[in-house]
Amino acid sequence: MLRTKFLDYIHEQALFEADDKILLTVSGGIDSVVMSELFVKSNFKVAIAHCNFKLRGEESELDAVFVRVLAEKYALPYFEKSFDTEKYASQKKITIQEAARALRYQWFETLIKRQNFRYFATAHHFDDQIETFFINLYRGTGVKGLRGIQPKAGNCVRPLLFATRDEITAYARKQNLQFREDSSNRSDKYLRNRIRHTIIPAMESVKKDFRTGFQKTFELLTKTEIFINEEISRLRKKIxxxxxxxxxxxxxxxxxxxxxxxxxxxxxxxxxxxxxxxxxxxxxxxxxxxxxxxxxxxxxxxxxxxxxxxLGTENNETFYINVETKRIEKPVTMGFEKVKSPGAIKIIQDNHVAQLDFDKLEFPLILRKWKKGDVFVPLGMTGRKKVSDFFSDEKFALYKKQNTWLLTSGKNIVWIVGHRIDNRFKIVKNTKTIYKITLK
Amino acid sequence: MLRTKFLDYIHEQALFEADDKILLTVSGGIDSVVMSELFVKSNFKVAIAHCNFKLRGEESELDAVFVRVLAEKYALPYFEKSFDTEKYASQKKITIQEAARALRYQWFETLIKRQNFRYFATAHHFDDQIETFFINLYRGTGVKGLRGIQPKAGNCVRPLLFATRDEITAYARKQNLQFREDSSNRSDKYLRNRIRHTIIPAMESVKKDFRTGFQKTFELLTKTEIFINEEISRLRKKIxxxxxxxxxxxxxxxxxxxxxxxxxxxxxxxxxxxxxxxxxxxxxxxxxxxxxxxxxxxxxxxxxxxxxxxLGTENNETFYINVETKRIEKPVTMGFEKVKSPGAIKIIQDNHVAQLDFDKLEFPLILRKWKKGDVFVPLGMTGRKKVSDFFSDEKFALYKKQNTWLLTSGKNIVWIVGHRIDNRFKIVKNTKTIYKITLK
Known part of the structure; x- marks a missing residue:
């Protein structure tokens, strides 16, 4: 019965073709074990992949062993990878759950490409969708957060999305399937689990067949989302x-x-x-x-x-220009030359070129972005001026201000790159060596 | 505190101006009693209206008395109307709740116009919105069903929409307000009550501050609905x-x-x-x-x-044309004349005119729509033809078919009005009296 529904669902939703190679992502829990059984019984071309997130010590290792044995039982190709999930989470400043999700999807994507699978399959079921609905509702959400999980998204297919948790449990029992219990499922530590153990039973106690309403709602909201996305993408192109x-x-x-x-x-x-x-x-x-x-x-x-x-790290980035540097490509392309002064001052009327008095410079020069409090003496003036005022006077848009590089020497700004040099570093009559910078 | 929030909410949502006359719709329950108190304390210009739906016998009468006394206490103008809700529901084939809703909104609309009120106010509060959300979710719904109740819709304002049920209860207790308990609220007879007593506590037990998520969701979905409506109305105009x-x-x-x-x-x-x-x-x-x-x-x-x-009742309607009838206006305008035959047959080449042999007709004639199985003998033919085939041959669109009238005499169709008469009723050489029908 569940297998018939499973095949019907794959067909109805056009999840994949009968001869597509599918990578089954299996945690060892009841859902993914049932999914494996259904795929194998249906003679699809499959392999099994298991992520070891190393989050529950010995338990995690036993999960991996269990899935490996499952793959052997079915005589299926088996892929396994371990992750330092906690490290990844702290590096990326995300939660453990987000980290585990990111890591596994990245790996699955890589794996199916390398191993030539058409899709990877996850064992999300109907009640997962309802839980996700409530998680998002608790946070405050829009159509996207309420429209359920998509049966097919990119390279991921979810062929159990039609099944309720009870149907999956009943099938596992009937087929006498062994699976691993994730002890974290039993606790109410996570919002998802609290929803599973409190809200879903409450919804069901009010109306036994409460899933039909969800099903209709998911369908209508999915269509709504598609409509909104299309209209917005049209608007986006225009503006x-x-x-x-x-x-x-x-x-x-x-x-x-x-x-x-x-x-x-x-x-x-x-x-x-x-x-x-x-x-x-x-x-x-x-x-x-x-x-x-x-x-x-x-x-x-x-x-x-x-x-x-x-947002780059760029804003805090500094680039060094040594006395020998002839050219840099990052953050902008610039050439540097030392030219013996001809004696007479030859002004070059080009904002892309700066001519500075080499002997007044303190190397390495530093290229950096504007900081609050920056001041310089604009060419032709004697007093100091705030760089921010210079930007305002020049009617710099904010983004231009934020994307303008300053060339500094010691504590002094010598060039607002591409705009104005500092008066104190200009070439003068007795300049011996001209340091000529050309912005490409 | 609640009154400050109440005034802030009216202001923020621009529900009405301080000197607008507002009709308070008061059932006598805690919500509408609290609303009345807040309005009176805030010195707004108000009156009270109460509907007696006559659904709970003596209780309904006592509710009405209670609200009348409340209005007297506040020295406010008082309006009351009784409805035969059950009769209305059975006439309109709608539920009692739908009937009560329709009746009261109709009356409020009439009343504010007649009595020159700017708006009528209902005492819906925040938890009502959540209940409505779940009612619609159980049925299956879209954005409109999930976006909550609007604080202002047409002539209706809902100035308690910010308040939770608990806040209202606390205020009533603190102000020592008397109110009527609707016994039907206590039972789980209605889905709304089951949601109130089961789902809301469950939602709260998972996360105490669950209303914030709802609030955000309602806001975002309300904006989504406005967007969809605008795009659709643009499309509607185009097609x-x-x-x-x-x-x-x-x-x-x-x-x-x-x-x-x-x-x-x-x-x-x-x-x-x-x-x-x-x-x-x-x-x-x-x-x-x-x-x-x-x-x-x-x-x-x-x-x-x-x-x-x-859908009209029109499809089953029949219109009688007596022998004396000179003209009808309904369902279409037609004139009828009896003309002495000149002897020679003068065919009028106009589908809007039918010339029939008066003596062959059986009065009253009947005008009706096409029914399955209708046959006639089209002018110029001798065999019978199904009217539906005639429609098809003439490439009648379905709506044209459904909007075409047939003139019948006894069991026979004499004219497909505006299209073809029956051969058996045409005027012939020895016709004495021509019955001439002109479709205007």
Whole structure:
């Protein structure tokens, strides 16, 4: 019965073709053991992969042994990999669960490519979807967070998504299948487990057949999501300009089209901005200089554009230029020459070229971004000026300000690269050697 | 504290202005009693309205007395109306709860217009929204069913929507307010009550502050709904043609624009079609003749159009034409004359005019729609032909077929109105009196 439903579901959802090679991802728990049995009984071409996340000491090792033996029993190719999940989590500053998820999906993707599998299969079932629904609901969510798990996403297929936990348990019992109990499932440590043990029984006690409503809701919301994505992608094409690494949205376009906070939120989703931040944007379109941060990007409200730039480590990066350096490629391409001064001063009217008095420079020179408090003496002036004021006077957009490099010598700025040198380092009559820098 | 929140909420949501006249709809239960107290304490201009649905015998009467006394205590204008809710429900074939809802909203709308109120206020609170969320989830729903209750919709404002049930209870206790207990609230008879008593405590036991997630979700989904509605209304304008009572969607447009089932569902929502029916439409666009029914409308897949027509009782209606009838206006305008035959047959080449042999007719004539099995002898033929075949041969679209009237005499069809008379009733050489019918 479960196997018939399983085959029907694969067919209905067009998950894969009968002769596709499928990599089964098996933890050793009841769900993935049942999935393996169903695949093997149905004579699909499969192999088994197991991740050892090393999170539960001896238990983790026994899980791995169990799955290896399972693969042997079925005479299936077997792949296993161990991960230092805790280390990865702390490096990436994510939770253990997020780390385990990232690690396993990365490995599965690599594995299917290397081993020539068509898809990898996970054993998510219907009740997992309901749990995910509630997890997201507790956090506050939108359509995407409520529409359930997709049966097919990229290289991943989920052929047990039709089955309830009870159906899987009943099948395992009937087929007398052995599986590993994950002790962490029994505790209410994780929100998911608390939902599983409290909310699902409550939902069921109110209405035995509560899954039908979820099923309909998932279907309708999945369609809703597709609709929204299509409309947003159409809008995105109309209003997004890219400029190297920068994403630019012309403010005039946003205004003309009366783009709403919701539309902006959807457009900017790939850059990780939350609803709370985005909500404020439509009212602050005229407040040049406002900016918002996501985990991965920065959004600046500039004079004419919303500008989204990836957060690099770049902002704190410094690049050294030694006295022998002839050329650098990073962060920008520049050439460096020492030229004997001809005596007469020959000004080069090109912002891409800086001519400095070599003897006044202190090597190594350092290329870095603007910092608060930076001052310099602009060429032609005698007094010091804040670099930020210089930027303002020159009507630099915020992103330009953030992407402009400063060349420094000791504590002094010698060149706002591409814009203005410092008056104190200019070549003068008695300059012996000209240090000529050319920005390519 | 609750009153401060109440005033803040009214302000934030711009529910109404301080000097707007508001009609408070008061059942006598704790929520509406607290609402009344908050309004009165805040010196808004209010009156009280109470519906007696006569559903709980003596209890209903005591509720009405209670609210009347409450209005007297506050010295507020008081309006009361009794309804035969059960009768209304059975007449309209709706549930008692739906009937009560329809009756009260109708009355409130009338009342505020007549009494010159700006809005009527209901005492829905935050937990009501959560209950509604789950009711819809149990049934299967989309964004609209999950986005909560709107604080302001048409002439209705809901200024307690920010408050939890516990906050309302605490306020009532602190202010020592008297209120009526609706005994039906205590039973688990209704899904809403079962949700209130089972799901909400379960949600809270998993995470005390579970309402924050709901709040965020409601906000995001409300924005999502607005977005969808705007996109759909734009699409609707592009593809909907109206033709009298008929709504027509050109199939070529649906195909060119690759309109999805979801878009169709949203477009056709006002006509009450469910997702299940609409889902089938995109695949059946070429299956002329398919039709779908909603509670209020019929959707026909015609050669070139999807045609939506209101369901009338019209289809079963019959109209009588007596021998003296000179003119009818319903269901179509027609004139009837008896003309002495000039002897020679003068054929009138106009489908809007029928000339019949008066002496062959059996009065009253009857005008009715086509029924399965109808046959007639088309003018110029001798054999009988099915009316449905005649329709097909004439390439009648389904809606035209359904909107064509047949004039019958006894058991015979004498005229497919506006199209073809029956050969047996045509005027012949020895016709004495011509019965001339003119379709205006």
């Amino acid at each position: 997004i300009l890219t400029d190297g690494e920068l994403i630019k949205l012309p403010i005039s376009e946003l205004k003309n089209r009366s783009v709403t906070a919701f539309q902006l939120y959807e457009i900017l989703k790939p850059y990780g901005f939350g609803m709370d931040a985005i909500m404020k944007i439509p009212e602050t379109l005229d407040k040049t200089g406002k900016f918002f941060l996501s985990e991965t990007h920065q959004l600046n409200i500039d004079r004419d554009f919303l500008i989204i730039s990836p | 909907i043609l109206t033709d009298g009572e008929l709504i027509k969607l050109p199939i070529s447009e649906l195909k060119n624009r690759s309109v999805t089932a979801f878009q169709l569902y949203e477009i056709l929502k006002p006509y009450g079609f469910g997702m299940d029916a609409i889902m089938k439409i995109p695949e059946t666009l070429d299956k002329t003749g398919k039709f779908f029914l909603s509670e209020t409308h019929q959707l026909n897949i015609d050669r070139d159009f999807l045609i939506i027509s209101p």
